[in-house]
Amino acid sequence: MIALTLAHLGIVASALAVALAIALPLGIVAARRTRGSALLLGTLGAIYTIPSLALLALLVQAFGLGVAPLFIALVAYAQFMLVRNIVAGLRGVDAGTLDAGRGLGMTARELLVRVELPLALPAIVGGIRIAAVAMVALATLGGYVGAGGLGSLIFNGLALHHDRDIVAGSLAVCALAIAIEISLRTLERRLTPH
């Protein structure tokens, strides 16, 4: 049970890390381009609206059963939530603050690292929180495609009519989602200046 929970968390955490590594540069570039960001967010939003089971089925066709299709689905789904919040966070930085940074002689890079990203951090963590919770739920489908995690407990339970497994798996998924929600929300509050 603990092993399954850890496996579940492991898939979500590694997919989240990869998703963030993609979303951060995308978001930074998109924040500076009005038209480009509309196009990007439109595309990511379209991916986001594909029903998760359908997307997973398509990915299984392409990559076979196992962790790979689930991992790709998680990364793809997270993009919309992550990029949207990164763009919103960066655009929300006060114009006067940016002007002061430029006027004091920061390069574009120094401004990004020292001012824009730290001030956008609460919004970015907010995106990570929403994405992580959605990914915990989505990763349950991993049980369906042989990716392991708590989903396998639930789906096996359903197949074999082991009610206890179903309940235990479901409760564990809920607990994981709630724990992530609470801890990231706390972090988000801590990071907000005041």
Added chain:
Amino acid sequence: MNHGASITFAGVRSRYPGSEIDAVGGVDLTVDAGSFITFVGPSGCGKTTLLRTVNRLAPITGGRIEIDGIDTATLDPVAMRRSIGYAIQAIGLFPHMSVGENVAVVPTLARWTRSEISSRVDEMLELVRLDPARYRNRRPSQLSGGEAQRVGVARALAARPRTLLMDEPFGALDAIVRRELQAELKQIVASVGTTTLFVTHDVGESLRLADRIVVLKDGTIEQSGTPLEILAHPRTPFVRELFAEDPAVARLRDAARTNA
């Protein structure tokens, strides 16, 4: 003592990309080293843009600006900005940094050593009359408007700039705090000898602070001169009206006429 820079504007024009008109349309002005100059005029007169051409936050699309005889177009804008102090309204403080970190921004960018930065921060906070022990670790959100603006001044002067640019720095403050800070600012810049360019729409403020006032209208200089000259001999009806708005100013002007 006088370590301020001399600044020459020669036919300076500034037009923002995509705009049909010059925000600044041909300004000639010589600023003596160590003097305090105010740019005054109504909204849209080009005073802020003119200030921003000095550190090239606004583009120079015609003419040139020389600082100590060096055409600024030949300098790297980032390095040049670090050598020029810059202060705007209180919102310009970085909310995620402590007071000490804010003051240390330019020395940090310029890679001063930790101990140099630390002693400079204390020195600057003392200069603007904020007790370093009490204020260093505070956040901007824990400051009053007047305190925040003092920090802005300390930050602008931290790296010993020879030129200081200020854009309505006291605009958001109430009248009493404003007066207090004006007097202190005048004293501080005189003690460090920095050449100061100060934008304001408040004619009273410009009279209290300036060695020379530059009145701007539609992107060009309407009149420039000492406060007394401008009060006693407004060259155009526009200047006369601008300085007549305030009854206190009108009294001052009458006094200036009698003395002149």
